[in-house]
Amino acid sequence: MSKLLFIIIGFILIFILFYRQYLLKKMNEELNEKIKIEIKKNEEKTRISIQQSRMASMGEMLENIAHQWRQPLSTISVAASGIEIKKELNILNDEELSDSLKHIKNATQYLSNTIDDFRNFFVKDKIPSNINIRNTLNKTIDLMSSTLAKEEITLIRNIQNINFTSYENELIQVLMNIFINAKDALANRKSEKLIIVVIKQIEDNLVIKIKDNAGGVDSSIIDKIFEPYFTTKHQFNGTGIGLYMSKLIVEKHLIGEISVKNIDFIFNSKTYRGALFELVLPLNITNNK
Ligand SMILES: Nc1ncnc2c1ncn2[C@@H]1O[C@H](COP(=O)(O)OP(=O)(O)O)[C@@H](O)[C@H]1O
Numbered sequence: 001m002s003k004l005l006f007i008i009i010g011f012i013l014i015f016i017l018f019y020r021q022y023l024l025k026k027m028n029e030e031l032n033e034k035i036k037i038e039i040k041k042n043e044e045k046t047r048i049s050i051q052q053s054r055m056a057s058m059g060e061m062l063e064n065i066a067h068q069w070r071q072p073l074s075t076i077s078v079a080a081s082g083i084e085i086k087k088e089l090n091i092l093n094d095e096e097l098s099d100s101l102k103h104i105k106n107a108t109q110y111l112s113n114t115i116d117d118f119r120n121f122f123v124k125d126k127i128p129s130n131i132n133i134r135n136t137l138n139k140t141i142d143l144m145s146s147t148l149a150k151e152e153i154t155l156i157r158n159i160q161n162i163n164f165t166s167y168e169n170e171l172i173q174v175l176m177n178i179f180i181n182a183k184d185a186l187a188n189r190k191s192e193k194l195i196i197v198v199i200k201q202i203e204d205n206l207v208i209k210i211k212d213n214a215g216g217v218d219s220s221i222i223d224k225i226f227e228p229y230f231t232t233k234h235q236f237n238g239t240g241i242g243l244y245m246s247k248l249i250v251e252k253h254l255i256g257e258i259s260v261k262n263i264d265f266i267f268n269s270k271t272y273r274g275a276l277f278e279l280v281l282p283l284n285i286t287n288n289k
Pocket residue numbers: 177181182185212214216217218225226230231232233237238239240241242243244275
């Protein structure tokens with residue numbers, strides 16, 4: 001009798017053990033499923049952020065391109081009307097015709113080049129390439145030149161001639177974000193708006209320092225500015241994604257670091273205060289992988 005009881009209890013215990021195991025397994029599976037869903041949601045959020053940030057810089061660039069296009073478009077139009085009128089009046093000579101056509105060809109070439117620059121920017125680099133930092137900075141500034149001129153911002157450069165290996169388009173995107181932010185911050189200043197760029201090689205790194213004289217980032221929020229959706233700007237001016245994306249690109253793709261601090265500095269014997277963004281990038285990205 002007691003033997004039977006013993007066996008029954010034994011069975012019950014084994015059953016409980018298996019059932020527990022089964023429950024644990026099930027809970028684990030459910031948890032895994034939940035984690036997967038969360039990861040998916042997060043990926044989707046990041047994807048949307050990347051998209052939004054690209055759209056924001058695209059808007060900025062379109063404005064610049066529209067501005068850059070005005071001159072060559074008017075050259076084409078003036079040259080074409082000139083030919084037309086002279087032909088009607090029968091006073092068009094061969095030399096003038098070929099001259100005007102040359103102007104038209106040059107202007108169209110220029111338009112076509114700006115389209116290429118613009119399109120290249122939106123194609124993600126697949127492999128790192130050899131780049132020259134002066135060239136990269138010039139490309140970035142070209143994409144923003146009319147914005148800087150319109151806002152009457154003086155850009156000062158002190159740049160070593162350095163060649164290195166990295167993802168150029170992604171670096172341009174980061175630089176643009178920093179410049180656009182500096183431009184936004186400088187909108188509060190009435191005059192003497194400065195952006196100062198200093199680029200040096202320090203050991204195996206390229207160090208890019210970009211500062212402005214807009215007064216700096218409020219100390220109560222400076223720790224938050226790289227967070228997603230953090231913005232102090234008005235609903236339609238700020239998305240809070242620019243610096244978040246920049247940090248992501250710098251750390252994950254360019255294998256570097258980005259940081260910010262406020263500094264006081266002297267320029268042309270005047271003292272100013274502003275934000276200083278510092279990028280530290282490896283000279284050869286492939287060595288760091
Ligand atoms: N150069 C700067 N000077 C002062 N504040 C800055 C500067 N750059 C960034 N910031 C602050 O960091 C915040 C986040 O920037 P960002 O991520 O680019 O988002 P957004 O530009 O859409 O606001 C800005 O809203 C601003 O408060």
